Amino acid sequence: MKSFIIAWKDFTIQFRDRKAFLLMICMPLLLTAILGAALKGVFNSDSSLPKTNVAILQKDDDSITTSFVEEILEGKDLQDTFNVKKVNSQKEIEKMIQSEEMDVGLIFPAKWGEEMTKGDGKSIQIFADPGKELQSSLLESIVRSYQERASTIFVSTNTLMADLVNSQPVTSGSMKMDELGALIVGELQKKANQELGSIIKEEPLGEKSVSSIQYYAAAMAAMFLLFNMMTGAKSIINERTTETLSRLMSTPTSRQTILFGKFLGVFYFAMIQLMIFIVVTHFGFGVYWGDNYLQIIAIGITYGIAVSGLSMLFAAFIKEEKTADVAGGISVQMLALLGGSMLPLAVFPNILNKIANIAPNKWALTSFLDVMGGAGWDSLIVPIIVMMAIGILSVTLGSLRLGAK
Numbered sequence: 001m002k003s004f005i006i007a008w009k010d011f012t013i014q015f016r017d018r019k020a021f022l023l024m025i026c027m028p029l030l031l032t033a034i035l036g037a038a039l040k041g042v043f044n045s046d047s048s049l050p051k052t053n054v055a056i057l058q059k060d061d062d063s064i065t066t067s068f069v070e071e072i073l074e075g076k077d078l079q080d081t082f083n084v085k086k087v088n089s090q091k092e093i094e095k096m097i098q099s100e101e102m103d104v105g106l107i108f109p110a111k112w113g114e115e116m117t118k119g120d121g122k123s124i125q126i127f128a129d130p131g132k133e134l135q136s137s138l139l140e141s142i143v144r145s146y147q148e149r150a151s152t153i154f155v156s157t158n159t160l161m162a163d164l165v166n167s168q169p170v171t172s173g174s175m176k177m178d179e180l181g182a183l184i185v186g187e188l189q190k191k192a193n194q195e196l197g198s199i200i201k202e203e204p205l206g207e208k209s210v211s212s213i214q215y216y217a218a219a220m221a222a223m224f225l226l227f228n229m230m231t232g233a234k235s236i237i238n239e240r241t242t243e244t245l246s247r248l249m250s251t252p253t254s255r256q257t258i259l260f261g262k263f264l265g266v267f268y269f270a271m272i273q274l275m276i277f278i279v280v281t282h283f284g285f286g287v288y289w290g291d292n293y294l295q296i297i298a299i300g301i302t303y304g305i306a307v308s309g310l311s312m313l314f315a316a317f318i319k320e321e322k323t324a325d326v327a328g329g330i331s332v333q334m335l336a337l338l339g340g341s342m343l344p345l346a347v348f349p350n351i352l353n354k355i356a357n358i359a360p361n362k363w364a365l366t367s368f369l370d371v372m373g374g375a376g377w378d379s380l381i382v383p384i385i386v387m388m389a390i391g392i393l394s395v396t397l398g399s400l401r402l403g404a405k
Helices: 002-016 017-040 063-073 090-098 111-115 135-164 177-196 212-225 226-243 246-249 253-284 293-317 320-340 352-358 361-372 381-403
Strands: 053-059 082-086 103-106 123-130
Touching: 002 082, 002 226, 002 253, 002 320, 017 082, 017 123, 017 212, 017 253, 053 063, 053 090, 053 135, 063 082, 063 111, 090 103, 090 123, 123 135, 135 352, 212 226, 212 253, 212 293, 226 246, 226 253, 226 320, 246 320, 253 293, 253 381, 293 381, 320 352, 320 361, 352 361, 361 381
Parallel strands: 053 082, 053 103
Antiparallel strands: 103 123
16 A cells, blocks of 8 residues: 555656656657658558659560569559559660659669579669669569579479479370470469569558558657656655655665555556557547557556666666766667667668567557557567566566665
8 A cells, every 4th residue: 555655656746747747748749740740651551662663674575574574563462562664775764763753773684584594693783763772672672582583493493394304104195294394384483473572562460551640659659658767767866865765765664665666656657648648649640549448558558567667677776867867868769769769660670670679669669550450469469478577577676676775
């Protein structure tokens, strides 16, 4: 009972602080509105990239090259991603890119497809607008993947056909090798094309994709709840500096009860902050947070536990408020950047995405986005366990160190 009294006292002090209210409530709402509107073109319901205009120069009538252009780049899986236009010269490509009529240009050398049948592949030339590196890299990746798959298919087929020619039929009757070879190649090529067409077709875990305002609502919620790590720690450090904490611990109330009350005070404010943010963004900005409110509550509670636990750990190792301000500000900004609150996680390289798993806000952000997309509980189990583990481990280590002082 005494823990709840201590927690309520800490919560009311922080909630009445105008500076804290502006930072924790008003600022994330303002940033959500600005970022959601400014980056609206980056997110849409069908694709994670704006449509790319591609100019293509094919130097011969190679059937494999034609198949790649017509069945892959202009195929149904990528038709909403690429707008392909065939041209007659390199100068035409360069002129179109300079005038911003086209974003990327591809030049396929003569015998590009023929070389692949031998297991080799000539490099294509890529021209790109200086501001469209992402689109040019994506196209280069698709071409390289196609070359690798096609080369593997042709080499495997040639080897298989050679073995069939030298083998004896098990049953009587002649084998129509030409028909069999064409059938094998056709099926393998069809499979390769189907897989290649889905290279950049990102599917959400749920049934729906998210908009820019949804992404940055979740991102700002995850980021600004992190500030509780700093404010909660500063509250404990202040009480320790003024000896309020030591006097409190000299009372009959146990240290565990006092420290648990401090933990709950941070947790209360984090939960109220999140609740206000969700309600205002939903009714004020039209943000759709998903249909399953139990999932949102579960994520909010476990993330609040993680943040509150980190505040205890933070306070246990820092002695002065000024140090807490500097270290806390740097820590929050680093975690915010690493966890996807400033830049979408999709633009991060794979190695950075793996490192981002240490950031609790990354788990909260991706979980909120999954709920918005209609994902089930199975996709939330790991994030919930990770955030709960961060909170329990942090509050245990922090309490042990604070209790020993």
